[in-house]
Amino acid sequence: EAGVAQSPRYKIIEKRQSVAFWCNPISGHATLYWYQQILGQGPKLLIQFQNNGVVDDSQLPKDRFSAERLKGVDSTLKIQPAKLEDSAVYLCASSQAPEGRGGREQYFGPGTRLTVT
Amino acid sequence: GNSVTQMEGPVTLSEEAFLTINCTYTATGYPSLFWYVQYPGEGLQLLLKATKADDKGSNKGFEATYRKETTSFHLEKGSVQVSDSAVYFCALSPGYNFNKFYFGSGTKLNVKP
Numbered sequence: 001e002a003g004v005a006q007s008p009r010y011k012i013i014e015k016r017q018s019v020a021f022w023c024n025p026i027s028g029h030a031t032l033y034w035y036q037q038i039l040g041q042g043p044k045l046l047i048q049f050q051n052n053g054v055v056d057d058s059q060l061p062k063d064r065f066s067a068e069r070l071k072g073v074d075s076t077l078k079i080q081p082a083k084l085e086d087s088a089v090y091l092c093a094s095s096q097a098p099e100g101r102g103g104r105e106q107y108f109g110p111g112t113r114l115t116v117t
Numbered sequence: 118g119n120s121v122t123q124m125e126g127p128v129t130l131s132e133e134a135f136l137t138i139n140c141t142y143t144a145t146g147y148p149s150l151f152w153y154v155q156y157p158g159e160g161l162q163l164l165l166k167a168t169k170a171d172d173k174g175s176n177k178g179f180e181a182t183y184r185k186e187t188t189s190f191h192l193e194k195g196s197v198q199v200s201d202s203a204v205y206f207c208a209l210s211p212g213y214n215f216n217k218f219y220f221g222s223g224t225k226l227n228v229k230p
Contacts, residue, residue, distance in 0.1 A: 004160075031216050033218075041222065041223070042206055042220040042221060042222045042223045043161070043206075043220050045217075045218070048217065055217075056217060091160055091161070093161075095216055097216070104149075104210070104216055105149075105151060105163050105166055106161075106163075106218060107163070108153075108160035108161040108162070109160050110159060110160045111159075111160045
Protein backbone atom coordinates (compact mmCIF):
# COMPACT_ATOMS: atom_id res chain seq x y z
CA GLU A 1 0.00 0.00 0.00
CA ALA A 2 1.42 3.37 -0.99
CA GLY A 3 1.91 5.88 1.80
CA VAL A 4 1.02 9.53 2.03
CA ALA A 5 2.82 11.49 -0.69
CA GLN A 6 3.87 15.11 -0.35
CA SER A 7 5.67 17.52 -2.62
CA PRO A 8 7.90 19.38 -2.74
CA ARG A 9 10.19 18.04 0.02
CA TYR A 10 12.01 21.34 0.40
CA LYS A 11 11.17 24.92 -0.50
CA ILE A 12 13.01 28.17 0.06
CA ILE A 13 11.20 31.44 -0.60
CA GLU A 14 11.52 35.07 0.35
CA LYS A 15 9.05 36.72 2.68
CA ARG A 16 5.92 38.06 1.01
CA GLN A 17 6.15 35.42 -1.72
CA SER A 18 3.55 32.69 -2.09
CA VAL A 19 4.00 28.92 -1.90
CA ALA A 20 1.85 25.84 -2.32
CA PHE A 21 2.21 22.32 -0.99
CA TRP A 22 0.54 19.21 -2.34
CA CYS A 23 -0.56 16.05 -0.55
CA ASN A 24 -1.97 12.77 -1.82
CA PRO A 25 -3.35 10.64 1.02
CA ILE A 26 -3.56 6.88 1.26
CA SER A 27 -6.26 5.56 -1.04
CA GLY A 28 -9.62 5.28 0.70
CA HIS A 29 -8.73 7.48 3.65
CA ALA A 30 -11.59 9.87 4.29
CA THR A 31 -9.81 12.17 6.72
CA LEU A 32 -6.89 14.41 5.75
CA TYR A 33 -4.88 16.65 8.06
CA TRP A 34 -2.36 19.44 7.56
CA TYR A 35 0.02 20.14 10.42
CA GLN A 36 2.67 22.75 11.00
CA GLN A 37 5.72 21.56 12.94
CA ILE A 38 8.15 24.21 14.09
CA LEU A 39 11.63 22.97 14.97
CA GLY A 40 11.66 21.32 18.39
CA GLN A 41 7.89 21.27 18.80
CA GLY A 42 5.07 18.84 18.25
CA PRO A 43 2.73 18.99 15.26
CA LYS A 44 0.12 21.74 15.35
CA LEU A 45 -3.08 21.05 13.45
CA LEU A 46 -3.84 23.65 10.81
CA ILE A 47 -6.84 22.10 9.09
CA GLN A 48 -8.71 18.81 9.02
CA PHE A 49 -10.90 17.57 6.16
CA GLN A 50 -13.49 14.82 6.23
CA ASN A 51 -13.87 13.85 2.57
CA ASN A 52 -13.93 17.28 0.90
CA GLY A 53 -15.48 19.19 3.80
CA VAL A 54 -13.60 21.12 6.48
CA VAL A 55 -14.24 19.87 10.03
CA ASP A 56 -11.64 21.95 11.89
CA ASP A 57 -9.70 25.00 10.73
CA SER A 58 -9.68 26.85 14.03
CA GLN A 59 -5.88 27.25 14.07
CA LEU A 60 -5.43 28.12 10.40
CA PRO A 61 -4.26 31.75 9.92
CA LYS A 62 -6.95 32.46 7.37
CA ASP A 63 -5.57 35.84 6.37
CA ARG A 64 -2.64 34.11 4.68
CA PHE A 65 -3.22 30.35 4.65
CA SER A 66 -5.75 28.49 2.55
CA ALA A 67 -6.36 24.83 1.82
CA GLU A 68 -8.64 22.81 -0.36
CA ARG A 69 -9.40 19.18 -0.96
CA LEU A 70 -11.19 18.86 -4.24
CA LYS A 71 -13.07 15.61 -4.92
CA GLY A 72 -12.16 14.38 -1.45
CA VAL A 73 -8.79 13.01 -2.50
CA ASP A 74 -5.61 15.08 -2.77
CA SER A 75 -5.16 18.46 -1.15
CA THR A 76 -3.18 21.66 -1.49
CA LEU A 77 -2.11 24.09 1.22
CA LYS A 78 -1.16 27.61 0.20
CA ILE A 79 0.55 30.45 2.00
CA GLN A 80 0.22 33.94 0.58
CA PRO A 81 2.09 36.07 1.55
CA ALA A 82 4.67 34.14 3.55
CA LYS A 83 6.23 35.49 6.73
CA LEU A 84 9.50 34.57 8.40
CA GLU A 85 7.62 32.78 11.19
CA ASP A 86 6.09 30.39 8.64
CA SER A 87 9.43 28.57 8.41
CA ALA A 88 8.55 25.05 9.52
CA VAL A 89 7.87 21.54 8.30
CA TYR A 90 4.37 21.08 6.90
CA LEU A 91 3.10 17.59 7.47
CA CYS A 92 0.17 15.95 5.75
CA ALA A 93 -1.52 12.94 7.33
CA SER A 94 -4.53 10.80 6.55
CA SER A 95 -6.71 8.30 8.37
CA GLN A 96 -9.73 6.17 7.80
CA ALA A 97 -13.07 7.57 8.92
CA PRO A 98 -13.71 7.12 12.65
CA GLU A 99 -15.63 4.01 13.59
CA GLY A 100 -17.10 3.36 16.99
CA ARG A 101 -15.13 4.15 20.11
CA GLY A 102 -11.62 5.47 20.05
CA GLY A 103 -9.73 6.90 17.11
CA ARG A 104 -8.10 5.56 13.98
CA GLU A 105 -4.36 5.96 13.56
CA GLN A 106 -2.97 8.65 11.33
CA TYR A 107 -0.41 8.00 8.63
CA PHE A 108 2.02 10.81 7.92
CA GLY A 109 3.82 11.89 4.81
CA PRO A 110 7.51 12.87 4.86
CA GLY A 111 6.71 16.57 5.12
CA THR A 112 7.73 19.72 3.27
CA ARG A 113 10.45 21.79 4.89
CA LEU A 114 9.77 25.47 4.21
CA THR A 115 12.39 28.14 4.77
CA VAL A 116 11.29 31.76 4.49
CA THR A 117 14.16 34.24 4.19
CA GLY B 118 -11.08 18.75 27.52
CA ASN B 119 -8.49 16.59 25.80
CA SER B 120 -4.73 16.95 26.29
CA VAL B 121 -1.50 14.97 26.52
CA THR B 122 1.47 15.68 28.78
CA GLN B 123 4.87 14.12 28.17
CA MET B 124 8.05 14.22 30.16
CA GLU B 125 10.46 16.81 28.89
CA GLY B 126 13.64 15.78 27.19
CA PRO B 127 16.17 15.27 26.05
CA VAL B 128 16.63 11.84 27.54
CA THR B 129 20.17 10.54 27.14
CA LEU B 130 20.89 6.84 27.70
CA SER B 131 23.68 4.43 27.01
CA GLU B 132 23.07 1.54 24.63
CA GLU B 133 21.25 -1.42 26.29
CA ALA B 134 19.81 0.78 29.05
CA PHE B 135 16.15 0.61 30.08
CA LEU B 136 13.89 3.33 28.69
CA THR B 137 10.78 4.91 30.16
CA ILE B 138 9.09 7.96 28.65
CA ASN B 139 6.14 9.13 30.72
CA CYS B 140 2.86 10.17 29.16
CA THR B 141 -0.35 11.15 30.93
CA TYR B 142 -3.57 12.27 29.37
CA THR B 143 -6.86 14.02 29.99
CA ALA B 144 -9.75 12.93 27.83
CA THR B 145 -13.49 12.71 27.54
CA GLY B 146 -15.04 9.45 26.50
CA TYR B 147 -12.94 6.43 25.61
CA PRO B 148 -9.91 7.57 23.65
CA SER B 149 -7.42 5.53 21.69
CA LEU B 150 -3.80 6.17 22.65
CA PHE B 151 -0.77 6.20 20.38
CA TRP B 152 2.97 6.55 20.36
CA TYR B 153 4.56 8.02 17.25
CA VAL B 154 8.28 8.23 16.48
CA GLN B 155 10.02 10.81 14.33
CA TYR B 156 13.51 10.09 13.06
CA PRO B 157 15.65 13.05 11.94
CA GLY B 158 14.40 14.59 8.72
CA GLU B 159 11.36 12.33 8.47
CA GLY B 160 7.64 12.44 9.15
CA LEU B 161 5.97 10.78 12.11
CA GLN B 162 5.55 7.01 12.09
CA LEU B 163 3.11 5.07 14.21
CA LEU B 164 5.06 3.04 16.77
CA LEU B 165 2.24 1.42 18.72
CA LYS B 166 -1.32 1.96 19.85
CA ALA B 167 -3.93 0.82 22.36
CA THR B 168 -7.65 1.25 21.96
CA LYS B 169 -9.07 0.37 25.38
CA ALA B 170 -8.13 0.20 29.05
CA ASP B 171 -5.52 -2.43 30.00
CA ASP B 172 -4.56 -3.00 26.37
CA LYS B 173 -0.82 -3.27 25.79
CA GLY B 174 0.57 -1.96 22.52
CA SER B 175 3.93 -3.29 21.39
CA ASN B 176 6.26 -2.98 18.43
CA LYS B 177 10.02 -3.25 17.81
CA GLY B 178 10.65 -4.04 21.50
CA PHE B 179 8.69 -1.01 22.71
CA GLU B 180 5.63 -1.43 24.93
CA ALA B 181 2.99 0.79 26.47
CA THR B 182 -0.03 -0.13 28.58
CA TYR B 183 -3.26 1.88 28.59
CA ARG B 184 -3.88 2.62 32.30
CA LYS B 185 -7.27 4.24 32.77
CA GLU B 186 -6.95 4.44 36.56
CA THR B 187 -3.79 6.56 36.34
CA THR B 188 -4.61 8.08 32.90
CA SER B 189 -1.18 7.06 31.67
CA PHE B 190 0.41 5.44 28.64
CA HIS B 191 4.12 5.26 29.45
CA LEU B 192 6.50 4.03 26.75
CA GLU B 193 9.10 1.42 27.77
CA LYS B 194 11.86 -0.56 26.16
CA GLY B 195 14.11 -3.02 27.94
CA SER B 196 17.30 -2.39 25.97
CA VAL B 197 17.68 0.65 23.73
CA GLN B 198 19.88 0.84 20.67
CA VAL B 199 21.62 3.77 19.01
CA SER B 200 19.11 3.44 16.17
CA ASP B 201 16.29 4.28 18.62
CA SER B 202 17.53 7.86 18.81
CA ALA B 203 14.55 9.94 17.71
CA VAL B 204 11.73 12.11 19.01
CA TYR B 205 8.78 10.26 20.52
CA PHE B 206 5.26 11.70 20.59
CA CYS B 207 2.37 10.50 22.71
CA ALA B 208 -1.08 11.18 21.26
CA LEU B 209 -4.73 10.52 21.88
CA SER B 210 -7.82 10.46 19.74
CA PRO B 211 -11.21 10.59 21.41
CA GLY B 212 -12.79 8.95 18.39
CA TYR B 213 -15.78 11.21 18.16
CA ASN B 214 -15.27 14.67 16.68
CA PHE B 215 -14.10 13.34 13.34
CA ASN B 216 -10.97 11.56 14.59
CA LYS B 217 -9.18 14.63 15.89
CA PHE B 218 -5.76 14.00 17.40
CA TYR B 219 -4.07 15.61 20.37
CA PHE B 220 -0.26 15.34 20.46
CA GLY B 221 2.17 15.79 23.31
CA SER B 222 5.15 18.09 22.84
CA GLY B 223 7.54 15.22 22.15
CA THR B 224 10.51 13.72 24.00
CA LYS B 225 13.88 13.57 22.31
CA LEU B 226 15.84 10.39 23.00
CA ASN B 227 19.59 10.24 22.48
CA VAL B 228 21.23 6.82 22.78
CA LYS B 229 25.02 6.75 23.05
CA PRO B 230 27.15 3.76 22.07
